[in-house]
Amino acid sequence: MKEASLDLGRRPEGRTLLTASWVVGHKNGSHRLLRNGEVVFDNNEILFVGHRFPGEVARRIDFGNALISPGLIDLDALSDLDTTILGIDNHPGWAKGRVWPRSYVEAGPYEMYSRDELAFQKRFAFGQLLLNGITTAAPISSLFYREWGETVEEFDAAADAAGELGLRVYLGPAYRSGGMVLEEPGRMLPVFDEERGLKGLKDAVAYIERQNGRHGDLVRGMLAPDRVETSTLALLQRTDAAARDLGCKFRLHMAQGAMEVDTVRMLHGSTAPVWLAKAGLLSDRLIAPHATNATEEDLTLYAKNGVSIVHCPLVSGRGGSTLNSFSACRKRGINVAMGTDTAPADMWMNLLVGLITGRVNDGGPDRLRSADLFDAATLGGARALGRSDLGHLSAGARADIAVFDLDDVIMAPSIDPITTLVTGGSGKVTCAVFVDGRVSMLSRKLAGIDMEKARVRAQAQYDGLIAKYPERSWGNPPVSEIFGSSYPVDADLGEVR
Ligand SMILES: [Zn+2]
Known part of the structure; x- marks a missing residue:
């Protein structure tokens, strides 16, 4: 019983x-x-x-x-109603609401969810994580439907949700000093607003000082600059210094996509890890999803400086990329943690995809075992967080x-x-x-x-967001053109027998 x-x-x-x-x-x-x-x-x-x-x-x-x-420990834990799934069969991303077109930037981006909706989706996502056996989460969510960064208000609500549901969390609102803007089909350029980024960092530091240790120490802080190509050097330098002062980690997406690699090379003349290494910003304070586009030199720098990778094989694999390879990273001595990052927020599914893609990259089955993936989802996550007690x-x-x-x-x-x-x-x-x-x-x-009731509310909220996609898709096509169906949808097949 x-x-x-x-x-x-x-x-x-x-x-x-x-x-x-x-x-x-x-x-x-x-x-x-x-x-x-x-x-x-x-x-x-x-x-x-x-x-x-x-x-x-x-x-x-x-x-x-x-x-x-x-x-299970999830360091890129899905914490919104996932929008990456909309892109699974709908490409390219820039045409499908995944880059802000110039027209949307000029019209003035706005919060596409209400305050209540922003708070609710985190609570719902935390429920999904617990249902999958995840006990520690560092949340991640999309900024495409946001006015700019994440808000302190929704993270205050997230801390309370974690306390009420009973989930260990590492929280800090995501901030950024820039964004990619679609100038014409396929041509994306970064635009920067340094002050806005620094304000986001300041708010995140104040948030962590106020929330760290709350709910019986279930809530701890983590600094979360959104991604490397939309961060300035000053923002990253101050983030690292703040992480050192606060005794917390900071998570930064890098070496994870072709657009990012090209943009960082254009702006700084190197890959992101090389750029950060030159500035002395690679250390064991840094948690870096996803390393799918990391060069040999990048991985050498990660190993030398104690940077942890967060591997999210489901979302990476569905996008056509993989960590090459999981076993090679471990052999170099790089700590690998795991993340869900997309729907379903299922860590076991991620471990399976990680096993498969890892072996495809290794060209054989004998360098990677199920236990290696399980280690990453438990011990690897704990090590990235500096938690020997998890x-x-x-x-x-x-x-x-x-x-x-x-x-x-x-x-x-x-x-x-x-x-x-x-x-x-x-x-x-x-x-x-x-x-x-x-x-x-x-x-x-x-x-x-109550997850059954919450699912109904989540679907309605999500449908409302989808209806807004034309506003931030190039040329403002209707939703039916942005997101095609898997097969033609016919009201009547016209067959009589
Ligand atoms: Zn991610």
Whole structure:
């Protein structure tokens, strides 16, 4: 009886012992598997991982044929109603509302969502992350539908949502000192507004000073300049200095796309990592999604300076690019963390795509294992954040735990639990999630949000956004032309038999 002795949204009183057919334990810096293992936690801390716990416990909960795992860590965590999926079959991006045309910039970009909608979408996305066994998230969302950067107000709401749902988060509103503008079909140029970027940084620093440690330390700060091609050197220098002063990390998208690589070369005469290295801005404070366009020199600089990569194989692969290669990065000693970055916010699906694309890049199956991907989604994320108390189940670590069902009829037959879950590629088998010892998800239900009702609201909000796409697409075509359907849509096929 799992549910009778656990209350959703609450931290159980006294010691709780969890058991299942498999437990991911930890020894000498790496994960171990325990058959019929036990995990005991008290308050927000793990006391014991092993067999036959010698002490008294307030309750024992047996999850049956399941894997008790460290919660997954997502450092490019989808935190809005994903708009990249609109581009899956609709190209090129500049014609499909993914670059602001000059006409939209001159008309004055505006917030396409209301304050309530901005707050709601983060809460909804946090729910999706928990349903997928993700216990730590550094959110990412699109700025295309924004007036400029993200707002302090929506991040105050996000901090409260994380506290109420029970999700560990690294928060800071995204800011930028520039944007790409579509001057004519296919021709994009950056425009800069330095003061606006610096104001965004100042607001983000004040936000972090105010929010860091709130909700029982579930909320911590992270500086999030939007992307390298829309950042000035001054903005990045001040961001790095602020990260050092605040003791936090900063995340910057770079070495991730052809347009970015071309733009940075035009502006600064080199790749982004080389540009940052010259300015002394590469360090272990930097978390850098996605490295899919990184050169050998870029990767050498990452390794030398302790930069962590965030690998998001689903969104990269769907866009036709990959990290080349995961195993080569690890061999260089680069820390690789994982991110979801797109819908569905499913880490297991990402690990599967990562396994596949990694092996395609390696030209064979023997340099990359399922466990390497799982390491990245747990230990790699924790290392990027500088958190030795996350990403593994061992005495003294935070009680951030996800339980994955191994009795799923679709994934059957079940073999080694990590291999089964990676190759199964779906977070839908997540059956319980504990964050900081609190029950954040149980039997697919969450504290703080009714996901069935929220889905209806999310769809309506999203449909409203889609209706606004013509305003920021080149030539203002109707929605039906911007986003074609997969097959012709006919009201009547006209066939009578
Ligand atoms: Zn990303």
